[in-house]
Amino acid sequence: MIVCVCNNVSEKNIRHAVEGGMTTVSELRANLDVGTCCGKCVSCARQVLRECMDKTVAAKKSHVTHIQQIHFHADAMAV
Numbered sequence: 001m002i003v004c005v006c007n008n009v010s011e012k013n014i015r016h017a018v019e020g021g022m023t024t025v026s027e028l029r030a031n032l033d034v035g036t037c038c039g040k041c042v043s044c045a046r047q048v049l050r051e052c053m054d055k056t057v058a059a060k061k062s063h064v065t066h067i068q069q070i071h072f073h074a075d076a077m078a079v
């Protein structure tokens with residue numbers, strides 16, 4: 001889905017930006033030019049940013065839990 005028509009920025013572009021560490025609309029504006037023309041996309045970009053950040057945080061928590069389980073099983077096997 002295209003979020004910013006003026007600058008051809010897609011939801012996928014924003015997702016990649018979040019995975020790369022961006023966390024604010026200002027960062028998206030500076031790096032992807034989101035909202036730098038007519039500005040009508042800013043609220044949608046903010047919503048997509050928030051959704052992507054929620055998914056990224058959930059994925060990281062899931063990954064950490066999985067790593068903790070691996071360590072737990074490794075420790076149990078070492079005893």
Ligand code: FES
Nearest residue numbers: 004006037038041
């Ligand atoms: S749609 Fe993003 S600046 Fe116009």
